[in-house]
Amino acid sequence: KPGEQKHPKEPPSLQCMHLAVVACGDRLEETLIMLKSAVLFSSRRLCFHIFAEDSLKPEFEKKLKEWPSSYTKKFESNIYPITFSVGNAQEWKKLFKPCAAQRLFLPVILKDVDSLLYVDTDVLFLRPIDDIWHILKEFNSTQLAAMAPEHEIPKIGWYSRFARHPYYGTTGVNSGVMLMNLTRIRSTHFKNSLIPAGLTWEEMLYPLYQKYKNYITWGDQDLLNIIFYFNPECLYVFPCQWNYRPDHCMYGSNCRGAEEEGVSVLHGNRGVFHDDKQPTFKALYEVIRDFPFEDNLFQSLYYPLQSKFLDTVHTLCGRIPQVFLKQIEKTMKKVYENRVIVYLGANHRY
Structure with missing residues (x-):
């Protein structure tokens, strides 16, 4: 269940991949879509550490509980207030974006967490978090x-x-x-x-x-x-495919890793998920937002995405759809292979 505490002696295979995010102001939906992308594609269990303004806490709790049980069992979530352990809290709050400085204090606040992945709210995962988590071993x-x-x-x-x-x-x-x-x-x-x-x-x-x-x-x-x-x-x-932003394509493609492997993590900075400046980024955000959890990934996510991309070819980012689609297609195939293996395994046991 969301919010339940992790058992301290769980076997390594079940240990959480810790994902932290800081949400203030109007970032509720954006944060939920980021978390949704994490849950859709990841294999191992996730632990969400959501730092949010007090007014957003009940909203997060409510929305996460509305997700189907087949997905809520894949994560646990903890919601924390915005706190700064040193210096002037009001000063920290005004640093760049509301509450962004909170991330600097994660090592101090999450004393029992060994490692974590922090992302801004305007991020989408196009492949399992498991893959970026492996970088810790490198x-x-x-x-x-x-x-x-x-x-x-x-x-x-x-x-x-x-x-x-x-x-x-x-x-x-x-x-x-x-x-x-x-x-x-x-x-x-x-x-x-x-x-x-x-x-x-x-x-x-x-x-x-x-x-x-x-x-x-x-x-x-x-x-x-x-x-x-x-x-x-x-x-x-x-490499850049793990934090792919409009700058990587809006003046021409300059992220070789994404050209070769596809985008792994999409970062829609400067509000591009919500305006019309980079329709390729907005298309990905909207398709993941609108995807019904239990639906077929190809039918209800991949094909609508391909269709939306046809309307983005007037932009430089829109002219390289394969960069955006390559990794997500690979990820979806993997998700289905895993489901088939689990299904066949279950049938075999009985």
Whole structure:
């Protein structure tokens, strides 16, 4: 059931993949569609950690309970209030987007969680979370978080042109999809520009914000870029198909990983799920939103998507439909193969 506590001694095969999101203001529907995409395609059990304004908590509880039991049994959900453990809460709340800074405090709040995937509300999974979860095993001994580059081409990247603060690598990183080993984050002393000695994550956050607050534009993402500028050995950079944004196609396709493998995680930043600037992104959002849980994935999701994409060919993103469809088609086939195996196995037993 949603909200029930995980048994501490469950076998590894049943252990949760932890997914965290922060929802404030009008982000209820968007967050639910993101969670829906996670549940539709993932194999292993999911634990949702939803940080929400008080007014949204009953709405989340109500909506998640309305999902069919065949899906609610695949996850448990915990809903938390927005809290900041250091510094001025009102100041943190105003950083970039309402409540976005909450994510910086996840290592401090979720003390019993070893690792998690944080995503912005405007994200859709087009393949099982299991696949991005496996990246945790690819971390070397110093890496404790993973993000994708902010841009693939430095000369047209935002950070390389406009940033007034240190940032990671040549283009900076985008924090909309962030894999975190919280245990390592909690136990690490980070190099910084504040004092010669290392600081823990919690010790560093507020002084870092105070130092750079007049120079940052993208809030928590900028602070993360500053942290990993000073601690590059701590970051694993995953390829752009794991955080695919309009910038990857609106000026021409520039995410090679997505061209080869298809988009794995779609990030509809700058509101593109809700306006008409990037109809390809909006089409994916609407099709997943409107998909009835128990329906046939191909009939009620894939084919409507193909149909909607025909209306997007006037845009550069719309001219590469295979980039958006490749991974989701593969994922659907896998979902059906798994169902057939389970079904045949059940029949065989009886």
